[in-house]
Amino acid sequence: MVFTLFRRAATRFHTPGSRFYGTPPGAQHSIYISKSTNPYFNLTFEDWLFRHKNPEEPLLLIYRDDPCVIIGRNQNPWKEVNFEALRARPHIPFVRRRSGGGTVYHDMGNTNFSIHLPRHSFDRHITAQIVLRAVRSFGIDARVNDRNDICVGEEKISSAYKIVNKRAYHHGTMLISSRLDTLGDLLRTNKDTMITKGVASVRSPVCNLQQFSPTIVHELFVDAVVSEFQKEYSINAPVVHIEETDQMKNIEYIRRGLDELPSWNWAYGQTPEFTYTIENPFSWGDVTAEIRSKHGLVIACNFQLINTLNNTIPESLSVLGRSLEGKRYGSFEESFVREADIGPMQEVAIWIQRMTQTRP
CATH class of the missing domain: 3.30.390.50 (CO dehydrogenase flavoprotein, C-terminal domain)
Incomplete structure (x- = not known):
């Protein structure tokens, strides 16, 4: 699932050396911040990076989405999502991502991070520590549990990972000021008599970071994660801000992803028996x-x-x-x-x- 954290007040989201791109990023780039809030674009761009960037280079992607429910690649939406509550909110889509893991709720009050690494050096504990240090930089007493989830007390952030060929990634959601009431409504289901071969989510209590530090905002959390990522992997390349332009959407792999993710065949037709x-x-x-x-x-x-x-x-x-x-x-x-x-x-x-x- 998810949860939250934060500290400082003024933001420096446009960090020195950062650049904006509405065209495919170059091979030398390794830190990306998407300016799009379209979940279909962000998930597709994440997968494009995963499959097309140098598998030997560490990579960081950070983004936010408009309100949506995201389920794991091998999950059953009828088991995971409260469709009665979702029907009352027709502006909120549910999206099946390409990686495994559990169901989460995204909105502009949480921040999504994705750390890509060579498969031979992939360690969820290390990637969790990067985000943990970012959280602790705001004076929050967070920890990593034995599942490599980041917790404050009993509340935690859940994450998922995917391994393909020579590359792996760890991604998760940090709740900062998310609508926890909406999250609860959409993810609260009672389908005990539905027996599925899919992967079930592990339900856990969640909370917002602003509960522990009211001044935390998305931009400050982004700065903290970027800083810790740069220190961990000795990266000096500029931060790249990605725009959802026609040129980006016309990249064949991204265009196919934007068509596929909202389709019935992908969203529902991939459901296990x-x-x-x-x-x-x-x-x-x-x-x-x-x-x-x-x-x-x-x-x-x-x-x-x-x-x-x-x-x-x-x-x-x-x-x-x-x-x-x-x-x-x-x-x-x-x-x-x-x-x-x-x-x-x-x-x-x-x-x-x-x-x-x-x-x-």
Whole structure:
């Protein structure tokens, strides 16, 4: 998950020697601060750096996003995200990133960092220490736990890492002044009967850095992390500020990423197989539904019925279940309800639609 920290007052975000780029950065650059707040661009740019920069050179990327929910590469959004709360906030997207790890909430009150290193020298403890020293520079008594999470008391920052070929990276989210109420609403789910082959998030208490140091802001935290990164790896190259320009977005890899991340095939279609079991009492009997889904599509829906005197309902339920096969989970059309037989089957169809609904 996430949490927060900070100290000084005046900011020097435009550090001496920093440069602004709306074109692909050169090979000599190693510290990047994105000026974009578009989560699709920032995640795609992070992955572009990971795959295209020199794998033997340490690299730092820092960015902020407009409000969004970010899930890990191998996670189940229906298990991790409260879609009822998300539907009430249509301006907030959920995004599946390309790396593993748990689900987090991003907004302009938290700062995201990504440290890329050669695979042979990658050590999550060292990268966590860089951020820890930045936090401690504000007089905050933080520590790194045995999972290499940065904690203040029992609250922590969670992180994820990805290893591909010769390069690895450690990324995380630092809560500074984030909307913790929104975070809690969007990430609070009750899907105990959803059994998934995906990776589940580890829920932990979180807090904002401004709780410990009210003057901490994004720019000061950025300066502190940049300074510690430069000292750790003896880097003197200028900081590069990245703009989300048409030229950047027209880089083929970035353009493909910007198209792919919001797509249904990526956001939902990458979901590992899962089974969701739900039950509901109706006036004519008690129904249990077992819905199996893989890659976002329903592969089976089986019903069990007890306490009924209507002998025709079991066969009707079987027909209803078969009609769901191959459909996108969570996006059952209104026609699914309309085409169900009037009476008990329409009641069941409405119930299934309500219990699985994703977006309007």
